[in-house]
Amino acid sequence: MKILSIDSATESATCAILDDNKVLGEITFNYKKQHSQILMPIIDELFNNTGMNISDIDAFVASKGPGSFTGLRIGMATIKGLSQGTKKPFVTVSTLDSLAYNLAYTGGVICPILDALRDNVYTALYTFKNCELDRISDYVNISIDDLINTLAHKNCNISFVGDGVLKFKEKLIANLPNVIFAPAHLNLARATSLGELGLKLLSNGTFDDLYASVPIYLRKPQAEREYEEKMRQKKNE
Amino acid sequence: MEFLVTTVDETYNIGEQIGSLVNSGDIICLIGDLGTGKTHLTKGIARGLGIEDNITSPTFTIVNEYTGRLRLYHFDVYRVNDPNEIEAIGFDEYIFSDGVSVIEWANYIEELIPPNNLTITIEKDLQIGDNYRKISIEYSDKRYDYIKGIKL
Numbered sequence: 001m002k003i004l005s006i007d008s009a010t011e012s013a014t015c016a017i018l019d020d021n022k023v024l025g026e027i028t029f030n031y032k033k034q035h036s037q038i039l040m041p042i043i044d045e046l047f048n049n050t051g052m053n054i055s056d057i058d059a060f061v062a063s064k065g066p067g068s069f070t071g072l073r074i075g076m077a078t079i080k081g082l083s084q085g086t087k088k089p090f091v092t093v094s095t096l097d098s099l100a101y102n103l104a105y106t107g108g109v110i111c112p113i114l115d116a117l118r119d120n121v122y123t124a125l126y127t128f129k130n131c132e133l134d135r136i137s138d139y140v141n142i143s144i145d146d147l148i149n150t151l152a153h154k155n156c157n158i159s160f161v162g163d164g165v166l167k168f169k170e171k172l173i174a175n176l177p178n179v180i181f182a183p184a185h186l187n188l189a190r191a192t193s194l195g196e197l198g199l200k201l202l203s204n205g206t207f208d209d210l211y212a213s214v215p216i217y218l219r220k221p222q223a224e225r226e227y228e229e230k231m232r233q234k235k236n237e
Numbered sequence: 238m239e240f241l242v243t244t245v246d247e248t249y250n251i252g253e254q255i256g257s258l259v260n261s262g263d264i265i266c267l268i269g270d271l272g273t274g275k276t277h278l279t280k281g282i283a284r285g286l287g288i289e290d291n292i293t294s295p296t297f298t299i300v301n302e303y304t305g306r307l308r309l310y311h312f313d314v315y316r317v318n319d320p321n322e323i324e325a326i327g328f329d330e331y332i333f334s335d336g337v338s339v340i341e342w343a344n345y346i347e348e349l350i351p352p353n354n355l356t357i358t359i360e361k362d363l364q365i366g367d368n369y370r371k372i373s374i375e376y377s378d379k380r381y382d383y384i385k386g387i388k389l
């Protein structure tokens with residue numbers, strides 16, 4: 001099975017073509033969000049340089065988030081359009097899963113963090129069990145302080161990956177023991193990682209429904225925001 | 238800081254001076270009743286940023302984007318019933334970006350506005366004159382100290 005995968009949930013605009021045995025090509029730009037302008041040319045380039053065209057693709061993989069609102073919608077709309085037009089299935093995979101998968105076979109806890117602004121991160125916790133990626137928490141949108149509290153009593157290594165590292169590295173080092181950070185070449189969303197996870201799902205017959213599939217934005221519930229606002233005002237009084 | 242103006246041109250002129258001084262990431266909140274000149278002030282800001290496009294109020298589109306010396310995101314949240322709505326269009330990604338955000342009716346979405354903003358309040362006083370406006374500028378973050386250089 002040949003698949004085309006796209007991840008535009010973060011600053012990284014990344015596309016790849018994979019089959020069951022290997023990665024055939026990947027193009028990634030991790031520089032300024034310009035997804036709406038470069039995503040289609042990247043796909044075109046991949047096809048041109050692999051001598052393939054859209055009809056060679058058996059299925060598609062998109063990021064379902066969490067991440068940038070606009071980025072998610074660009075990626076999702078692109079994949080849905082390609083899927084509908086070619087009548088081939090698609091599946092969505094979380095960018096948090098794919099970031100964790102960048103650190104395949106790492107011991108301890110893997111903690112991808114994406115900057116959710118206002119000192120919040122999108123995150124989830126993972127381990128590698130029997131060479132398989134295992135998510136051990138929900139996908140959440142929490143403050144970096146809450147995440148630190150959650151991780152404070154873990155006595156294993158914690159490996160961070162994702163754009164949140166750029167913003168919170170110092171804070172994590174200062175507040176947690178045993179922290180490790182992904183090297184730069186692994187510290188970005190990559191369509192190969194997302195695609196490989198998607199390929200496993202598709203091979204098992206799992207795919208998304210064209211009309212029902214929506215990104216997970218992980219916005220904080222309004223009640224929570226109002227509570228935070230109240231606390232903020234109290235602090236200012 | 239306060240300016241008392243008597244013509245639309247003066248409002249525009251203040252906007253233009255602000256536009257020529259704003260920096261990447263600035264968030265400008267515009268508060269004032271209908272017809273006080275929020276959009277005129279924004280037109281001035283856009284001009285000051287070197288934007289040639291005709292600026293119209295994004296009452297229905299919620300946000301319009303322009304490119305000048307910096308990106309300008311012009312919001313009008315008058316029609317927004319619930320801050321959740323505006324959050325759902327990726328509001329944070331705009332206001333925490335490298336561009337400049339101007340938000341008309343920012344008081345409607347107070348809970349989403351970060352503290353490091355520049356707030357401009359425009360008030361009429363019909364007893365003084367139809368075109369009289371009091372423009373009050375407030376901020377707490379030093380990043381906006383350039384406002385002190387504005388002259389009517």
